[in-house]
Amino acid sequence: MNFDIQHIRSQFPILNREVNGNPLIYMDNAATSQKPKMVLDAIENYYEKFNANVHRGIHTISQEATVMMENAREKVRNFINAKHAHEIIFTKGTTEGINLVAHVLREVLKPGDEIITTEIEHHSNIVPWQMLCERTGAKLKYIPLDENGRLQVEKLDELLTEKTKLVTVNQISNALGVINPIEEIIAKAHQAGAWVLIDGAQSIPHTKVDVQELDADFFIFSGHKMYAPTGTGILYGKEEILNKLPPFHGGGEMIKEVWMDHSTYAGLPFKFEAGTPHIEGNIVFETAIDFINEIGIENIHQHENHLVEYTTEKLSELEEVIIYGKTLPRSGAVSFNLNLQGVHPSDVGMILDKKGIAVRTGHHCAQPIMRHFGIPGTVRVSFAVFNTKVEIDQMIAGVKLAIKMLG
Numbered sequence: 001m002n003f004d005i006q007h008i009r010s011q012f013p014i015l016n017r018e019v020n021g022n023p024l025i026y027m028d029n030a031a032t033s034q035k036p037k038m039v040l041d042a043i044e045n046y047y048e049k050f051n052a053n054v055h056r057g058i059h060t061i062s063q064e065a066t067v068m069m070e071n072a073r074e075k076v077r078n079f080i081n082a083k084h085a086h087e088i089i090f091t092k093g094t095t096e097g098i099n100l101v102a103h104v105l106r107e108v109l110k111p112g113d114e115i116i117t118t119e120i121e122h123h124s125n126i127v128p129w130q131m132l133c134e135r136t137g138a139k140l141k142y143i144p145l146d147e148n149g150r151l152q153v154e155k156l157d158e159l160l161t162e163k164t165k166l167v168t169v170n171q172i173s174n175a176l177g178v179i180n181p182i183e184e185i186i187a188k189a190h191q192a193g194a195w196v197l198i199d200g201a202q203s204i205p206h207t208k209v210d211v212q213e214l215d216a217d218f219f220i221f222s223g224h225k226m227y228a229p230t231g232t233g234i235l236y237g238k239e240e241i242l243n244k245l246p247p248f249h250g251g252g253e254m255i256k257e258v259w260m261d262h263s264t265y266a267g268l269p270f271k272f273e274a275g276t277p278h279i280e281g282n283i284v285f286e287t288a289i290d291f292i293n294e295i296g297i298e299n300i301h302q303h304e305n306h307l308v309e310y311t312t313e314k315l316s317e318l319e320e321v322i323i324y325g326k327t328l329p330r331s332g333a334v335s336f337n338l339n340l341q342g343v344h345p346s347d348v349g350m351i352l353d354k355k356g357i358a359v360r361t362g363h364h365c366a367q368p369i370m371r372h373f374g375i376p377g378t379v380r381v382s383f384a385v386f387n388t389k390v391e392i393d394q395m396i397a398g399v400k401l402a403i404k405m406l407g
C-alpha cells in the first residue's frame, strides 16, 4: 500500500493556510471536501486549452472537450461498476439527482401509490418526495429510527405494500455518520416489487460502491464531496428503468427532432441532460476519481475508519460528551454534543474555529433526526483522506477548552 499521509496532505494547497492564527484543520468534509492540486490543475488546463461547448461542434476543440467529458462519464461508470456509460447522468449534485427522479415520477405515480423514505434522511431525500406526493396523491411513509439512531428495518415489512413504488434511503447518514443496512432494504423492497433509490452522497467518498452488486435501481451522489468541483453530481439509474421514464428539462441536447407542434427525445444519457452541462466540472470529475484511485478507495476507507474510531475513543473519555449513533457502524463522521446546560452546538463550533478547526454545527439538513433526539443540532466532525490523528488530538483539546469555558 502506498499510503503516505504527508504526501497526501502536500497535495491540498488549502492546508497551508492559517485560520485565526492557527494552521487550518479542516473537518467539514461531509459538507464539501477540499480539492487536491491535480483537480485544481485540471480545471485550469481545461479552460486554458479545451474550453468549448460539447456535443455540437464540428471544430476541433469542441470535439476534444466532448471526448474528455465522455471519457469522464466512462471513468464514473467504471468507478461505481455500472453496466453502461449511458446509465451515468451528469447532474448538479445529489439534490438535483433526487429531484430529477422525483420530478419525472410525477408522470408515473398514481393517487394511492406509496413511497417509503426514512427518518435518517437529509432534507433532499424527504422534501422532493413530499412535493411529489402533493402533486400525485401518493403517500409518503417512513422507516423510523430507534433511540440509538438505528433504522428499524424490521418495520419495513409492514410498511411495504403492493402499492409501494419506491423505497429510498441514504447509505451513510450525513448527520450521524451511521451506515444504514441498504443491502437488506434493497432486497426487501425488490421482493415487494418496488424500485430503490440510494442517496450515496456520504458513502461514495468513503467506501467502495458497486451498483451492480448492490442492485440499486438509482444511486445518486455529488462530486464536490469526493474531491471534484462543486456543481457536479451523478445520477446512476438502471438502463431499463431510465428508458421507461419521461425526460426532465426540455431544451437543447435532449431532443432528436423538434417540430412546431411536438418533439422527439434523445436516448440515454442525453434525454436527462438538457442544456449546456457543467463541462469543466464533469471533465475534472475524472481527475478526482484518478486521485481516489491512485490512493485506493479501500485504503481511504481504512484510514478514515481509524479516524472515526480514534475520535470516538477520545471523545468517550470526556464525560460531558454525548456521541450520537455511538454503538452503530459508522463511517466518515462523528456527531456529538456537550451535555451542559444551555450550551448550543454552535458555541462549541465557534471555540473550535478560533483554533482554526472547521467543523459543522446545527441540524445538518436533517431536522427529523434532531427532533428524534430532542436536540437543536450537533457538532459534526467529518473526515477526508488528508485528516490525521494529530489533528484529532487538537480538535479534542479544543473540545476540552470548550467544556472549560462553557461548563
Ligand code: PMP
Pocket: 030, 031, 092, 093, 094, 095, 096, 122, 124, 125, 170, 172, 173, 174, 199, 201, 202, 222, 365
Ligand atoms: N444527501 C446527503 C446524505 C448529503 O450529505 C447531502 C449534502 N450534505 C445531500 C444529500 C445534498 O447534496 P448536495 O448539496 O451536494 O446536493
